[in-house]
Amino acid sequence: MQILINEVKYWMTEAGEMLKSALLENQLVVDTKSSRTDLVTNLDKAIQDFIVSKIATFDPTAKILAEENDRDRLEDVTGRVYIIDPIDGTMNFVLEGENFCIMVAVYEDGKGILGFVYDVMKNEFLWGGPSVGVFRDEERLAQPLDLGLEDGLLGVNTKMYRENVRDIQQVTQQAMGVRMSGCAGVELNHMVMGRRVGYISNLAPWDYAAGGVLIEAMGMKMSRIDGKPLDLQDRQHFLAATPTAYQQILTITQGNEE
Amino acid sequence: MQILINEVKYWMTEAGEMLKSALLENQLVVDTKSSRTDLVTNLDKAIQDFIVSKIATFDPTAKILAEENDRDRLEDVTGRVYIIDPIDGTMNFVLEGENFCIMVAVYEDGKGILGFVYDVMKNEFLWGGPSVGVFRDEERLAQPLDLGLEDGLLGVNTKMYRENVRDIQQVTQQAMGVRMSGCAGVELNHMVMGRRVGYISNLAPWDYAAGGVLIEAMGMKMSRIDGKPLDLQDRQHFLAATPTAYQQILTITQGNEE
Structure with missing residues (x-):
């Protein structure tokens, strides 16, 4: 499990650097999908392709469910499934330059075993799962209060x-x-x-x-x-x-x- | 004008340090004002008192309009007026520990000459006015596009x-x-x-x-x-x-x- 965790964190950190560079260098090409407010950029696709290529090498038999490039349906979720959102909050990515995340989940037979949510510009990387606990970077987080x-x-x-x-x-x-x-x-x-x-x-x-x-x-x-x-x-x-x-x-x- | 700018920035930076310490050390005492969701803390009052005391020394004849402690009405806004929000976004301060600002404006005869907005946890300090331009820290900012x-x-x-x-x-x-x-x-x-x-x-x-x-x-x-x-x-x-x-x-x- 530790090898898997380290791998995914490494891919996402790399992906985060790609997004920071793209924002700095103003390399965004923005397009629309289902409506004028449903945005997608060249970076959504590039980041997804990057992570998909890493999975193909690291875990070649795994299935992938992801937002872009016709990977958005998976009838059979048995076995190991990686679920990817290359840029969650694309509109914020384009218009705010912050408040967007790279997200990867690892599921086994329909159950989530690991989740990774990286708020890139805030540099807040949360990850973990039911068997390992939840961390911000390397710091283990306490369970929040059960507030009403x-x-x-x-x-x-x-x-x-x-x-x-x-x-x-x-x-x-x-x-x-x-x-x-x-x-x-x-x-x-x-x-x-x-x-x-x-x-x-x-x-x-x-x-x-x-x-x-x-x-x-x-x-x-x-x-x-x-x-x-x-x-x-x-x-x-x-x-x-x-x-x-x-x-x-x-x-x-x-x-x-x- | 430069002395005034430096003074106000100095007060607000000090005030920001007080808020960061209070959050770290969990020193918040929360109370309500007009309703159960209209929050005020000991820090709102302490920060305002701190800035008011600085103004009293630096600019003793100026008027003050501020959110807390019965300073929230000013019939006559002629002359120099300092307008203070010690913690803008008190609910975020209490519940998120981020997304709150310290704000000070300087008005002359009803017209704003300087504004200072300090997003404390993001460490984003914007300030300026019509005669000096608008800055983030020491970097002068360009005028945004006139988007629809x-x-x-x-x-x-x-x-x-x-x-x-x-x-x-x-x-x-x-x-x-x-x-x-x-x-x-x-x-x-x-x-x-x-x-x-x-x-x-x-x-x-x-x-x-x-x-x-x-x-x-x-x-x-x-x-x-x-x-x-x-x-x-x-x-x-x-x-x-x-x-x-x-x-x-x-x-x-x-x-x-x-």
């Missing part, structure tokens, strides 16, 4: 908030406050560090896989917004929270159909 | 967004994306750096005074959300934006009464 909704901040997806999906506006009004960073990795890292009691968004598997391993290893809960299990297929309404906040949120969201 | 709403991110107040005040949900749908950081200083610093095309919130004078000097010195616009001038009195619905985005936003907000 009323004592913490909640990360929320802009569109779901505006459309009041499953009455999440009511959820947010029970929280101390609402934050929208535009990056799932930033939000899940905040949860790992005890800076959020929850996060509600509309996420693809590569958006939550790595951070999800970390928050579950920290004793937090995640599922679809209606409490049903996530399944690494498609985009789903995602809920993650401390155990106490999770129950508080489900009480509202399960009582309100979409 | 469709090309940039918009910072928005959570409650105004939820309540769709003056149809700002329509405004946000024309933008590339929406962000909510919970700190006016963070949002206005983003604008100064060209990472936001605008910011809409419900702000008191100490929330926007310092950052407002900087964005105006960068050729951007600010006013109430209906286009009327801000007046350093009371809390007001605040709009700041690039010249192009400002006109686009007013077209919507002026057509929709509150």
Whole structure:
């Protein structure tokens, strides 16, 4: 396991340097995918190709699920699967030059064993899993307090908030406050560090896989917004929270159909 | 002017060290003001008292408008006025340990001549004014591009967004994306750096005074959300934006009464 951990950290650190250089040298080529606000850059593709090539050498029989280049579907998730988001928060990468993450998760037979979330410009590298614990760089992190909704901040997806999906506006009004960073990795890292009691968004598997391993290893809960299990297929309404906040949120969201 | 600039930067750097120490040593005592989510800490008051005492020595005839300790009203804003927010983003200070700012503005006869916004944990110190230019530490910053709403991110107040005040949900749908950081200083610093095309919130004078000097010195616009001038009195619905985005936003907000 230690060799695997060191390998993935090495790839991601290298990838982070590529992104920092690209920002400094202004090498971004920005394109759109499904809509005018669904951005992709030459770097999303280049970083993914870089990590995929490393996996092909290091672990040639493993499967890969990743955001770009037609690797975004995997019917069969048995065996070892690497789940990659080369740049989570591409819009922030392009418009803020910060608040974006490189993320890699390692799954075995549908269960997350390792997660790596690297907030590149903040230089905050969180990683770990159920058997090894959760670390920031080499420092082992303590489990956050199990705070209720009323004592913490909640990360929320802009569109779901505006459309009041499953009455999440009511959820947010029970929280101390609402934050929208535009990056799932930033939000899940905040949860790992005890800076959020929850996060509600509309996420693809590569958006939550790595951070999800970390928050579950920290004793937090995640599922679809209606409490049903996530399944690494498609985009789903995602809920993650401390155990106490999770129950508080489900009480509202399960009582309100979409 | 240079002596004044150096003085204020020195006070704020000292104040920043006090906040960093307090976070490290876990010295926060948290209280509430108008509601359960309107937080204030012992540090808000201590930092303000520290800066006020420095002003009393350096500039004894000046007036002071500040968030805490009954200094939050000033009928007469003629002469020199220092406007202080000791901790902008107190909730972030308490719950995130980051994304909060110390802010000081210097006004003469109702006009901003200097603004200082110090994002303490990010160590991003922006300062300047109409006669000296705008700086990050000692580096002079170039004026950001005059991007339209469709090309940039918009910072928005959570409650105004939820309540769709003056149809700002329509405004946000024309933008590339929406962000909510919970700190006016963070949002206005983003604008100064060209990472936001605008910011809409419900702000008191100490929330926007310092950052407002900087964005105006960068050729951007600010006013109430209906286009009327801000007046350093009371809390007001605040709009700041690039010249192009400002006109686009007013077209919507002026057509929709509150």
